[in-house]
Amino acid sequence: MNAPLSFNERRSLAPMRERLVVIGNGMAGCRAVEEILARDPARYAITIFGAEPRVNYNRIMLSPVLAGEKAFDDIVINGEDWYANNAITLIAGDPVAAIDRASQSVIARSGRIEPYDRLLIATGSDPFIIPVPGAELAGVVTFRDLDDVEKMLKAAEGGGHAVVIGGGLLGLEAAHGLSLRGMAVTVIHLMPTLMERQLDEAAGWLLKSELEARGQTILTGADTAEIVGDAGHVCGVRLKDGREIAADIVVMAVGIRPATALARGAGLQVERGILVDDHMVTSDPAIMAVGECVQHRGACYGLVAPLWEMCRALADAATGEPSGYEGSVTSTKLKVSGIDLFSAGDFSGGEGAEDIVLRDAARGVYKRVIVRDDRLVGAVLYGDTGDGAWYFDLLKKGEDIAPIREALIFGQAFASGGAQLDPSAAVAALSDDAEICGCNGVSKGKVIACIAGGAHSLDAVRGGCKASASCGSCTGLVETLLQLTLGEEVQSGPKSLCKCTSFTHADVRRLIVEKGLKVIPQVMQALGWSTPDGCASCRPALNYYLLCAWPGDYVDDQQSRFVNERLHANIQKDGTYSVVPRMWGGLTTPDELRAIADAADKYGARTVKVTGGQRIDLFGIHKEDLPAIWADLNAAGMVSGHAYGKALRTVKTCVGSEWCRFGTQDSTGLGVRIERMTWGSWMPHKFKIAVSGCPRNCAEATIKDFGVVCVDSGYELHVGGNGGIKVRVTDLLCKVATEEEALDVCAAFIQLYREQAWYLERTAPWIERVGLDHVKSALFDDPDAIASLAARFRFSQGFMQDDPWAQRAAGADAELHQHLAEVRPFPTQAILEAAE
Amino acid sequence: MIREPVTGAWLDIGPVGQISPGHARTLPVAGGPDESREIAVFHTLEGRFYALVNTCPHKAGPLSQGLVHGHVVTCPLHNWNISLKTGEAQGEDRGCVPVIPLKVDAGRIYLLRAAVLGENRRAA
Structure with missing residues (x-):
């Protein structure tokens, strides 16, 4: 474009020109120079410092290089001839060590001093290394420049295992490349959703499924504890939950940080990035900055599009025609072949924001656009990104979408179809x-x-x-x-x-x-x-x-559980909790009572009450103390009473034939057996059982979900009772002769309810909805029905009967019970103390 | 609701990994203008972080213990839906809880000191 200058012309022009020194030979630095040259090729004598010993290349195309879709030569933006033709001095492989603002010069690592009239800082960003033991081992690499890619390619030659830490854009592109190069790849991501900054949960899940189908192992919600080494070289990654994953190479791709050390050292104003105004000028008027190292109006960018816009504003200002940069709206596409994914703008919803969602399960398509005040403010597309550019355009221009709102989610072809604005027309x-x-x-x-x-x-x-x-x-x-x-x-x-x-x-x-x-x-x-x-x-x-x-x-x-089921205790109106240990069939012992009394004292239970379900409720326990009180109760042999759950609550009993002069059967013993069989099972709603030893029915079995009334000849089994808002007396289901039969019918009835009722539907409304005949027919028409339902219940119970209190007392989900930290303010400052 | 640019000192309350998505954790503030003031810091399923005073405008329920969906938390006591962005009750309910300005930087969560200590109302 610009005519080559001869050596003599360069010599003669040089003294008259302002000296522009650029720190950074990357995409931002070179683009800024190109923009300046396009406006005024004769204005500056330009020197570019680059840390890498090579010419300017397109960093965002490193992923295709890693994947083998492109070679380095394909991604060079400016070759040596560009520097020569534009009389640019390139100092590659000798990075700048310091800026001396007083003498307006930069000092390189080699000691070379280069004076400037204007300085441009385009140092980009550094990969963020998570500070875990082993991060310094050989074989732990980042994914930032060509050297990193070469290290990865070398590791991939031997096949083996690669672990990528970070399931963001960069991490997934690295994982894709290594996978194509024949390595067994595991992605470790701290958050439960891949690319959570660009994708919502739904799109993240589709992406995860697709990557898993391609043979990658994706571990979300996985926190790295340590990188394990052998003789100085990485050999694996250990997670905080104890899992260990073998690794011949570990790619650290958890994020980037603006590279601000030089600017900070020179005393420029720096927060997260180097602070610049709308003309990309720093706190020193002679120094400009551009690209990923800057912070403009509070925002730092890690994508390429804002960088082009910044470079335009910078060049306008540097050539005397300031225009100003006003910040960018960004969009993201994942460069993994065969996966269509697009994200732009704000998808976190918010005041007045409305979601429009379209899903096509058969094609694996998920489209979501977010609209606020008749403007498109965000879009997430998976599986069909054809309209990404159109949405992004609507978003950037802030166009009024009211006229096409109904058809917006169907895409441009549809929404712009004039007569077909009404989707029903189609x-x-x-x-x-x-x-x-x-x-x-x-x-x-x-x-x-x-x-x-x-x-x-x-x-x-x-x-x-x-x-x-x-x-x-x-x-x-x-x-x-x-x-x-x-x-x-x-x-x-x-x-x-x-x-x-x-x-x-x-x-x-x-x-x-x-x-x-x-x-x-x-x-x-x-x-x-x-x-x-x-x-x-x-x-x-x-x-x-x-x-x-x-x-x-x-x-x-856990995120889908109400607080009581998440904390395994009942929340009370003041935000404290009540704790009810299980008393099998309503039986207790002096030792248990002593342990309960001790716990009530120790944890300050302000009220101790006997419940309607024949057990003891301790009120006023703080969420932080729950694991400790449970540990104490566990130590005395007690487990969770599930008084808080959509689950089996209690089995109420009377004393029965062991003591009572009217008792016909061992109702207490049967109650204990039933509770041992049913405790811990999650249900559509809470579930109460009672066993009475004779028809006097002291245990009130006929207003329970499942009630047993003992008679001389056996056991009457009743279902669908309720003592709540609307009292309902049970229906008689059947009569059986033995305890074993009573237990089987109980298990089968519960399983039928578990499999057929709607969530939050007690047995009483369920039976009224489906009819007692339906229940009887499901249980008794097929002679094998009772056995198979009961078998399914017992199979499920094999996984459920694990005391949740014991798990928490042993430290599981500790963060649910602990404060994040504590703030203790003093007159002049606030002191923050970690909870642990 | 925050309408002005937020300036002032920030308190670093630790790394983002301390709060799983869909959950919230609490930060008691001792010795402030209110007795037993508590801040709830939320992490939504979409990976956003918000902080509110941990008190439902309805009957002072602990919002930190609620179910988080979208940018809304459902109070555990009576199912009021409170916007995490504005602190305002959604739907037919009326009421508002103070929002604590929050930022995430390099994997750590920061809260605006003055708002944490409840000083913003005095300044305003």
Whole structure:
């Protein structure tokens, strides 16, 4: 572009020009120089210092180099001829050691001194090394420059295991490259969601599934404790939970920090980055800064697009026509071939923000746009990123999207289609043989015929022609067809699980099993949840449904538990907790009572009360003291009473034939056996049992979820009682002759309730909804039903009967009980003390 | 709600890894203007951090013990939904709890000192 200058021209021009020294031969430094040259090629005599002994290359293309898709020569931006042609002196491999602002010169490591009139700092950023033991071992590399890539390529020659610490953009690109080079790759990510700064939980889960399908091991929520070495070279990574992963190379890709040491040393104003104004000038008017090392209006950037905008503003100012940089909105794409992922703007919701979510389970597509005040403020796209650029454009321009809001989520082709602004128009335009329901092969014509035949609700259509009766991803289409065909006459269907979905509890339970859905984000994706991570209604319900469907397999999601079930105690109105140890069948011993009394004293229980379920409740315990009081109670042989859970609460008994002159059977003994069998089981709602030794029914068995009334000839088993807001007396289920039969029917009934009731539905409303006949038929029609239901219950109990108090007393989830820290203010300062 | 640029001294309350996403942890403040003042620091499922005074505007429930979804926490006592961004009750409920300005830098959480100590109201 610029005509080459001869040596003589350079000599003669040099003294007249201002001397511009650039620290940093990277993308920002060179781009700034290019921009200045494009405006005024004769203004400056330019010297560029580079720490790496090579010409300027495109750092963001290192990932394709690692993956073998590109060679170094392909990613060079400016070769040696560019420096020569523009009379730029390149000092590569001799980094600047200090800036002397008084004499306006920089001093290189070799001792070379270079005076400047204007100085440009473009030092970029440094990879952040997490301070764990072993971080200094050979074989631990970062992913920042070509040297790092070469180290990785060398390690990959021998195959073996690679561990990448950090599941962000850079880490995943490194993992992809190493995986393609034949290494077995494990990604360790501290957060539960990959790329959590760019992706929400739903998109993060899709990404994780895809990477796992490609053979990578992805460990989220994994905190590195130590990098393990052997003879000075890395050989593995140990996590805080004790797991160890073999590693021949460890790539540290947890993040970057602006490289500000030089600027700080020179006394420039530095916070997180070097502070610059809108013209990229630092606190010293002779010194400018640009790129990842700067902090502009409070923001630091680690992406390439803002850098180009900064360089334009810098060049305008440096050539006497200041324009100003106003900050950037950024977008992200993951450079992993075959994975389409796009993220831009703010997706954290917020005041007045509204989510529009579109999921297509069959194609693995998740699209979410965030709208505030009729403006697009964020977008997350997975699986179909074709409209990423369009959304980003709308976002940057802040265009009013009100006119296209309805169709926005369907993309540009649809939203810009003029006459088709109404999404129902597109459905109306479909031909009669267009397929609506892929699962059941139902065409639009068949759906319309079904509606015309009298199916006036979604449920009726599902029942009539099977459309949307399987995976449900075409529910929206069917609803639109109902609307188009019937207008106002559409009958609303049964109540959905919550506002996040149009599926009912029954649908969700059935589909979890049918489709083998194993974790919450998977359910939300497959069933087209309309919110990114659910709400306080659906999360606990899904957690329970998954726990019930996949015993031993599903990992309980603490984030989906109400506080009582998370802290294994009952929260009270003042924020303290009450603690109820289990008393099997209402029996206790002097030793247990002494331990309870001691615990009440030691932990300051302000109230001690005998409960309706025949045990003792200690009130006023602080959450920090819970593990300690549990340890004390455990030591006396007691376990959690689950008085706080949607779970088996207590088995109330009377004394029975052992003492009572009316007793017909050993009701206390049977109560203890039943409680030993059922404790610890999670249920749709709380579950109470009682055993009375005779029809006088002192244990009030006929208002319990499951009640046993002993008679001379055996045991009457009652179900569906409730002593709550609406008192309901039990229905007699059956009569059995032996304790063993009573235990089997109890286990089978509980399992039927666990598998069929809706979350937060007690047995009483459940039986009223489905009818006692349904329950009897499910238990007794098939002679094997009792045995198989009871077997499923006992299998599940094998995983449930693990005292949660003992786990916490042993230190599990300690952070749930401890304060983060404590603040103790003094007159002039605040002192912060760590909790531990 | 924070409308002005936030300036002042920041308190480093430790690394982000101390709070799992979807959870909150507490920070008691001794000797401040309120007895038993407590700050709740939240980590949402989307990886954002927020801090509120740990007291529901309804019946003073400990918000730190609530269920976190989106940018909202549901109070454990009576299911009020409180915005983590503004401290305001959502939906039909009316009430607001003070927001403590928070920033995350290089993997550590910082809270605005004056707001933690409850001095912002005196200054205002």
